[in-house]
Amino acid sequence: MTSTRTELKVSAFLAYKFITKGNRGTSALTILIMALAFVNLMFTTSVFDGMGDATEQQVIDTLYSNIVIEPKDDEAYIENPDSVVKKIINVPGVIGTSAQYVTGATIAYEEQSGAWSIRAVDPDDEQTVSLVPDMMIAGEYLSKYDIEEIIIGKEIAGGYGGSLEHISLGGVVVGDTVEVTFTNGVRREYRVKGIFDTNFIQSNQLAYVTEKEMETVLGIHDMASQILVKTDTKGEEDRFLNQFVELGVHEDIKPWAVYAGIVATLTQSFAVLNTLTGAIGFFVAGVTIFIVIYVSTVSKRRQMGILRAIGIKESIIILSYIFQAVFYAICGCIAGLVIMFAILVPYFIKHPMVFPMGNVTLLIEQKAAIMRSAGLIISAAIAGFLPSWRAVRETILDAIWGD
DSSP: OHHHHHHHHHHHHHHHHHHHHSOHHHHHHHHHHHHHHHHHHHHHHHHHHHHHHHHHHHHIIIIIOSEEEEOOTTOSSEESHHHHHHHHTTSTTEEEEEEEEEEEEEEEETTEEEEEEEEEEOHHHHTTTOSGGGOEEEEOOOOTTOOSEEEEEHHHHOSSOOSOGGGSOSOOOTTOEEEEEETTSOEEEEEEEEEEOOSOTTGGGEEEEEHHHHHHHHTOOSEESEEEEEESSSSOHHHHHHHHHHTTOOSEEEEGGGGOHHHHHHHHHHHHHHHHHHHHHHHHHHHHHHHHHHHHHHHTHHHHHHHHHTTOOHHHHHHHHHHHHHHHHHHHHHHHHHHIIIIIHHHHHHSOEEETTEEEOOOOOHHHHHHHHHHHHHHHHHHHHHHHHHHTTSOHHHHHHOO
């Protein structure tokens, strides 16, 4: 045990001397390269994590909120939704609810038409669970007692730079009249009161009318297709589900993630890309360290021969070079984190990247930072071992005299 500790101390001392007596410019450049390699690894991961988080937030903010309460399997609607709301509204952490009717319909304008989903809401309640009311790009949002008026997403309207212009209505503007044919055969004409853009393609394919208007279409009253529940935190939906059941809510209760199939697909794709870019990044960093250590072993070939001649074990010399490589990697990780948190993260908070799922900023997770740092250090250790192991294989005389 004492011998091993002594060898470690000697290796650390040699590494210290090699670094301090070496070319400072080369050391600084090596650390900079390690820092940039780390930033490259973390930047890619942070962008993918940010895209996943932005998609999840869009699903919550513009589609399903945190929790969806639906009718029982054998029922078409939730009867007396206000009674359900009264049971859950005072649960700590619940900040809003919205009972909605949801139905399919064909919307037509001049020669264009298409099938989309229409939600009927109480506008006052909807503002507590959704950001759609704040995302109008033309006209204005619904009022509680509006009749014969509708708001539509830009993917339905067309003409606002959407991704699905070819199946849109071709350029509807506020004030135009559209004809809506509901699934029960009722046909109504509606004035377009507003057009919204959530920067999320699924949400932009929705249309909204008031709850009162939809009840005249369906011929029912005091029912709901679903109740959206907004909570103050994301990720604790199961806790709320259990509380709702304990309070006597017997309808079908589901968290938002059940409906977010696109999020799971994106997450899987991002994981594959993360793995690929990470492997490339570690390889590049390893090659860089290998070259630096290789050059060092060549330039210090005679010194290593003398050290071996006076009784320094080969393993100690190899370990000293591994320590050097690890030192460069650790310094690079620290410098990389400084660059990320001091420069890149603040910049992208002020200037987020615009993607189809929303505005994306860098999301740095502690687990990802630890894994990338560990991967970089391990790559450096391997890269430090290979050239030093090769260097100590030659005979002492060849190392000293250069034969």
